[in-house]
Amino acid sequence: MMLKAVVFDLDGVITDTAHLHFLAWRTVAQEIGISIDETFNEELKGISRMDSLQRILRYGGKEGAFNEQQRLALAAKKNALYVRSLASLTQDSLLPGIREVLAGIRAANVKTGLASVSLNAPGILQALGIDHAFDFCADASRIARSKPDPEIFLAACAGLNVSPREAIGIEDAAAGIQAINAAGMLSVGIGPGLDEAGIQLHSTRELTWKCLTDFWASRTVLIRN
Ligand code: G6P
Numbered sequence: 184m185m186l187k188a189v190v191f192d193l194d195g196v197i198t199d200t201a202h203l204h205f206l207a208w209r210t211v212a213q214e215i216g217i218s219i220d221e222t223f224n225e226e227l228k229g230i231s232r233m234d235s236l237q238r239i240l241r242y243g244g245k246e247g248a249f250n251e252q253q254r255l256a257l258a259a260k261k262n263a264l265y266v267r268s269l270a271s272l273t274q275d276s277l278l279p280g281i282r283e284v285l286a287g288i289r290a291a292n293v294k295t296g297l298a299s300v301s302l303n304a305p306g307i308l309q310a311l312g313i314d315h316a317f318d319f320c321a322d323a324s325r326i327a328r329s330k331p332d333p334e335i336f337l338a339a340c341a342g343l344n345v346s347p348r349e350a351i352g353i354e355d356a357a358a359g360i361q362a363i364n365a366a367g368m369l370s371v372g373i374g375p376g377l378d379e380a381g382i383q384l385h386s387t388r389e390l391t392w393k394c395l396t397d398f399w400a401s402r403t404v405l406i407r408n
């Protein structure tokens with residue numbers, strides 16, 4: 184089977200917005216008396232805005248403390264802070280190796296897709312100057328379930344017109360790796376603690392086109408045996 188598509192997560196894979204999400208949530212959480220740290224933040228990666236708020240409230244023992252209108256206001260406050268911090272993004276904010284690997288995938292006539300549940304994804308791609316580098320971006324506003332549900336990766340494969348079995352997914356979050364695996368795709372994990380990934384890389388520096396094709400070839404051998 185040929186590799187037909189590579190589907191990327193955005194936050195933490197293409198650019199370091201994962202940290203900006205954390206800073207915005209930390210400010211909002213502090214205002215309601217909940218203290219979160221980077222370790223807890225790992226549980227928010229790949230999780231939609233409202234689901235993230237839910238997890239923060241549960242973590243702080245305040246699940247029932249806010250009605251829906253108040254929860255929407257808290258989420259809106261977080262998003263305003265987050266969007267403000269995005270103003271610092273430029274074409275230099277791509278993580279190392281991303282521009283090169285996108286070019287390598289294109290040159291090989293393999294399709295590129297985006298599977299981010301962030302409603303800010305289109306604006307971020309534009310700020311990074313890579314909105315034309317993707318053949319299809321799954322629309323987060325049409326996704327009902329956050330990762331680890333495979334919905335967003337399946338939507339990306341459907342939009343690219345490829346079978347998940349012909350695609351690789353790339354993620355920096357445990358929930359994201361679970362989503363890729365559940366979609367039936369091959370998973371690449373960026374960063375520590377992603378034991379369920381088909382292959383784990385230390386950073387995007389290692390994410391070369393050669394790395395992806397070697398990984399794909401090794402997987403074919405596994406299937407033949
Ligand atoms: C990504 C990030 C999450 C974030 C979610 C929604 O999945 O990993 O941390 O909560 O997107 O982002 P948004 O920009 O729509 O609030």
Ligand code: MG
Pocket residue numbers: 192193194195196201228229354355356359
């Ligand atoms: Mg991510």
